[in-house]
Amino acid sequence: MKKHNFNAGPSILPQVAIENTAKAILDLNGSGLSLLEISHRSKDFQAVIDEAMALLKELLEIPEGYHVLFLGGGASMQFCMVPFNLLNKKAAYLETGVWAKKAIKEAKLFGQVDIVASSSDKNFSYYPKDFVIPTDVDYFHITTNNTIYGTEIRKDLDSPVPLVADMSSDILSRKVDVSKYGIIYGGAQKNLGPAGVTFVIVRDDILGKVDRAIPSMLDYRVHAQNGSMFNTPPVMPIFTVRETLKWLKGIGGVTAVEARNIEKANVLYDAIDSSKMFVGTAAEDSRSLMNICFVMNENYKDKDEAFIEFAKTRGVVGIKGHRSVGGFRASVYNAMPLDSVKVLVEAMKAFENING
Numbered sequence: 245m246k247k248h249n250f251n252a253g254p255s256i257l258p259q260v261a262i263e264n265t266a267k268a269i270l271d272l273n274g275s276g277l278s279l280l281e282i283s284h285r286s287k288d289f290q291a292v293i294d295e296a297m298a299l300l301k302e303l304l305e306i307p308e309g310y311h312v313l314f315l316g317g318g319a320s321m322q323f324c325m326v327p328f329n330l331l332n333k334k335a336a337y338l339e340t341g342v343w344a345k346k347a348i349k350e351a352k353l354f355g356q357v358d359i360v361a362s363s364s365d366k367n368f369s370y371y372p373k374d375f376v377i378p379t380d381v382d383y384f385h386i387t388t389n390n391t392i393y394g395t396e397i398r399k400d401l402d403s404p405v406p407l408v409a410d411m412s413s414d415i416l417s418r419k420v421d422v423s424k425y426g427i428i429y430g431g432a433q434k435n436l437g438p439a440g441v442t443f444v445i446v447r448d449d450i451l452g453k454v455d456r457a458i459p460s461m462l463d464y465r466v467h468a469q470n471g472s473m474f475n476t477p478p479v480m481p482i483f484t485v486r487e488t489l490k491w492l493k494g495i496g497g498v499t500a501v502e503a504r505n506i507e508k509a510n511v512l513y514d515a516i517d518s519s520k521m522f523v524g525t526a527a528e529d530s531r532s533l534m535n536i537c538f539v540m541n542e543n544y545k546d547k548d549e550a551f552i553e554f555a556k557t558r559g560v561v562g563i564k565g566h567r568s569v570g571g572f573r574a575s576v577y578n579a580m581p582l583d584s585v586k587v588l589v590e591a592m593k594a595f596e597n598i599n600g
């Protein structure tokens with residue numbers, strides 16, 4: 245049976261990216277060698293990382309003055325690398341969920357942290373709006389899409405200080421004005437590739453301003469100067485990232501995928517809003533296009549497991565909600581086809597007809 249993969253991360257990738265990676269693992273470019281056993285400094289791999297960087301620049305329209313880095317350590321490593329490189333005295337953070345809280349915890353090791361706004365009062369079910377970004381801080385950090393709670397800010401803020409964004413779960417899902425950001429980072433394993441590689445888009449002129457010494461491996465400048473080859477980069481994941489970016493370009497780039505994402509999300513939110521059994525958990529004006537969270541309403545609270553099992557019989561997998569929200573979460577990243585969303589919606593309707 246065809247599986248409809250709604251996993252939150254690692255998550256669905258374009259089939260062609262998986263197939264091309266599988267082929268390259270067996271034989272890269274007819275070289276008789278596997279992608280897994282070649283030098284990262286070989287011509288074959290240099291071409292891969294060069295193209296991956298160039299495609300990311302092209303698809304996101306990254307202006308001059310920025311470097312694209314492919315690093316290890318996950319988005320979680322960036323939680324400390326950002327303050328290590330940028331925080332001299334004080335930074336400002338938006339507290340919009342578990343990932344933001346983890347980023348804040350690490351920043352506090354390096355200096356003072358102002359929480360500009362928080363949505364913790366309502367279990368992070370909305371994206372704060374009326375906040376003012378302070379001018380006396382080294383940078384302002386936000387999480388654009390809160391993967392666990394299904395909230396997202398879908399506009400680019402004007403910030404008087406360098407804006408740093410964790411875009412792990414919505415990178416390339418919508419058009420972004422990169423020029424408004426000092427750093428955009430994220431783990432690849434939500435919308436871009438497999439686990440193991442972390443992307444960082446950094447504006448050169450914000451670096452080199454802290455007083456502390458920075459260990460080479462944590463210094464953005466070192467990685468930028470070495471084209472992400474200061475040490476061995478995650479070779480295989482970077483290959484898959486390139487394949488995913490090629491696929492994205494082939495379907496029309498970010499503008500086309502954003503339109504698809506809006507259509508997919510509308511289909512699912514409409515189904516939730518018109519249901520008597522399911523209820524959305526995120527405030528309507530904060531709803532994410534990538535992670536769609538919903539629960540059973542009070543009358544059907546004991547039916548969570550039953551619905552998850554019912555959906556599985558139709559090939560729908562990965563919809564169990566995160567424990568801090570409960571219920572269900574459908575992650576509908578770029579690679580998720582509309583047809584799979586429709587299969588989920590049909591399953592919801594059928595389940596409601598039987599049990600409602």
Ligand SMILES: *Cc1c(COP(=O)(O)O)cnc(C)c1O
Pocket residue numbers: 253317318319320321343387389390391410411412413430431432434
């Ligand atoms: C998944 C996720 C992370 C953690 O990523 P790792 O690569 O596992 O460290 C951080 N931030 C957001 C928004 C995420 O969705």
